[in-house]
Amino acid sequence: MYAAFFGIRRLDKYFSRKPDPSWESRSPFDGFYRLHKYSFLYSLGICRPAVGAGLSLWLYFSFFSLSIIWITLGLAGLGRYLQIGPFA
Numbered sequence: 001m002y003a004a005f006f007g008i009r010r011l012d013k014y015f016s017r018k019p020d021p022s023w024e025s026r027s028p029f030d031g032f033y034r035l036h037k038y039s040f041l042y043s044l045g046i047c048r049p050a051v052g053a054g055l056s057l058w059l060y061f062s063f064f065s066l067s068i069i070w071i072t073l074g075l076a077g078l079g080r081y082l083q084i085g086p087f088a
Contacts, residue, residue: 011038011059014049039063 008031012021015038024034041047042056043063051059079085 008034008038010055011035014038014051014055015041015047035062036066039066 009021009024011034012024015034016024018024024030039059039062042049042051042059
């Protein structure tokens with residue numbers, strides 16, 4: 001959660017398309033969106049700026065964990081919609 005609210009500024013200087021990365025929104029919701037966006041863009045090879053090894057590893061880990069979270073939520077929603085499982 002720290003990265004979504006405060007640490008996203010470290011990624012803005014590598015990924016931001018604005019002339020000055022400090023112009024990015026300070027909204028926590030926008031930071032959460034950018035966290036998803038940057039990790040998916042980097043991990044899928046769409047946008048790969050030169051970053052350090054630690055930051056690269058963190059972006060790959062974020063991609064993996066966010067993918068697992070969203071797949072789990074999608075399957076839970078589908079199970080609820082189809083009335084499958086113990087909580088249906």
